[in-house]
Amino acid sequence: MADLTNAARNHIAELVKTGLSPDEAALQAAKSVYASVTSLPGVQSVVAIAAAVSESSMIDFDAPTPQPAAGNAPATPRPKKRTVADHLDSALDARKQPELAGMPAKGTMKGSPRTAIDDIADAVQERKNSEKMVTTVSEMLQMEMSLFQIAPWDNDLRVIPNDLGRSAVFTTRNKGQKREACEDKLIYHYNQEVEITYTGIELRADDDELVWQQILEYAKHFPLGKKVEFTLYQLCTDLDWHVTPFYYKRALSCLKRLKATCFSIKSPRHSTLKNLSLLGDFDMEQLGKKRAVCKVELDPYLVVLFANDHYSKVIWSKYRTLSPTARRLFDYFVTHQKPxxxxxxxFRLMCGSESTRKNKWAEQARGACKELEDVSLVEKSWLEKDFIYCDR
Incomplete structure (x- = not known):
């Protein structure tokens, strides 16, 4: 079937020919869309119907269908407006609480199969959330808000969004292994309700995670969308890396990988984030032989990952000294008040590890537990019967 939007436009054009005004024709066409949603739910794709419903959300569907004007008849008062979304919400509520609508209680128990109306209602809600998210971020940009105003943290701390801390976005694979080139790769997440897909070069906890957290520190007081300047010397120093050409090159490689990231993150907390990059624009200006200035900006939509305190803070002087495996373990611990x-x-899946020897991986986990205890990031951590425990 033709695209829903084009079909609606053609319908409107035909109705206008009969004498209806464009607004009146649009109303009648929208009624037809609603009828197709409720009577023939399989005719259109869920995405197309959700789009039509959202775009028609201001149309009064309880008003009488307009007829071609005949004289100067007095206008009849219209009842309270109900949008397509209202109708869908009512239909969905009736399914969830059929006794309120005088319907038999069928298919309302937990675990009952989903229907087209459920899918459509979810798609409509997703579209609403997406539009709200776009509006909110746009307002933040206009008000020149900073990440620090959304997620404040002290200068001796660094932060990580909980959704990244509980996933395999940053891996612990061996330095000698070539980084994987990922294309729409599904990234493991501890919470099955969160879905992350990634396109780009594999990111590692050994360096990319630390560099990104330090960039967040530089950018936290700058308005979203504004470029932040720092030198490679400054970055290496703050990471406690040696100030040598090797580490300059390493830091620059991390910045390039972070810029080339493309994530899709779907979570019950927010609308789906699409085409999200861990770094926005990035450029470097060489000022003399020994001074290279980096200019970066954050992707404004990163603030969504930090919203509603959904991020965790780490003590930088201790955190940056950890081995990659211990750091990933602490990422899990710190993102839970009571792990x-x-x-x-x-834990192996969260690290993106390819280890196939259970005993060897268990030994690595024990070593990570001891590291966290030694630097006093946790009170106690231990391995027992294939489970890792922690006392914060």
């Missing part, structure tokens, strides 16, 4: 026991296999 649940973590399965050894789940």
């Amino acid at each position: 649940y026991p973590l399965k050894l296999e789940t």
Whole structure:
């Protein structure tokens, strides 16, 4: 079937020929869209219907269908407006609470199969959330708000969004292994309700995670969308890396990888984030032989990952000294107020490790637990019967 939008336009054009005004024709066409949603839910794709519903959300569907004007008949008062979304919400509520609508309680128990109306309602809500997110971020940009105003942290701390801390976005694979080139790769996440897909070069906890957290520190007081300047010397110093050509090159490689990231993150907390990059624009200006100035900006939509305190803080002087495996373990611990026991296999998946020897991986996990205790980031951490435990 033709695209819903084009079909609606053609319908409107035909109605205008009968004498209806464009607004009146649009109303009648929208009624037809609603009828197709409720009576023939399989005719259109869920995405197309959701788009039509959202775009028609201001049309009064309880008003009588307009007829071609005949004289100067007095206008009849219209009842309270109900949008397409209102109708869908009512239909969905009736399914969830059929006794309120005088319907038999069928298919309302937990675990009952979903229907087209459920999918459409979810798609409509997703579209609403997406539009709200775009509006909110646009307002933040206009008001020149900074990340610090959304997620404040002290200068001796660094931060990580909980959704990244509980996932395998930053891996612990061996330095000798070539980084994987990912294309729409599904990234493991501890919470099955969160879905992350990634396109770009594999990111690692050993360096990319630290560089990105330090960039967040530089950018936290700057308005979103504005470029932040720092030198490679400054970056290496703050990372506690040696100030040598090797580490300059390493830092620059991290910046390039972070710029070339493309994430899609779907979470119950927010609308789906699409084409999200961990760094926005990036450029470097060489000022003499020994001074290179980097100019970066954050992707404004990163603020969504930090919203509603959904981020965690780490003590930088201790955190940056950890081995990649210990750092990933602490990422899990710090993103939970009271960490649940973590399965050894789940931890391996969160690290993106390709280890196939269970005993060897268990030994690495024990070493990570000891590291965290030694630097006093946790009170106690230990491995017992294939589970990792922690006392914060």
